[in-house]
Amino acid sequence: MKKRYLITYDLNSKGQDYDNVIKAIKDASDGCWATYWKSSFLIRSNHSTANEIFETIKPYLDPNDRLIIMEVTSNYQGWLNEKQWEYVNNTIF
Numbered sequence: 001m002k003k004r005y006l007i008t009y010d011l012n013s014k015g016q017d018y019d020n021v022i023k024a025i026k027d028a029s030d031g032c033w034a035t036y037w038k039s040s041f042l043i044r045s046n047h048s049t050a051n052e053i054f055e056t057i058k059p060y061l062d063p064n065d066r067l068i069i070m071e072v073t074s075n076y077q078g079w080l081n082e083k084q085w086e087y088v089n090n091t092i093f
Helices: 018-028 050-060 082-092
Strands: 003-010 032-037 040-045 066-072
Touching (some): 018 050, 032 082
Antiparallel strands (some): 003 040, 003 066
16 A cells, blocks of 8 residues: 655755665655655655655664654645646645
């Protein structure tokens, strides 16, 4: 069963590893993801828990970095353009 997660992060250490963190986030998705915000992703995933996703990303984080992963339900609202909403509604959900 596919689940949806919001992942947001701040990489605060020198020499931040953005490329590997972003790759790990995309790899945790089933190929469907959106990043319309700085340092945040909305993904659709086959992972059943946020902890499974965290373990995928964790090797690329430093102790000073911050990350939160939350499962998202169909109860959502926000400010996106029409094309972005279409992708979120038709692909992510």
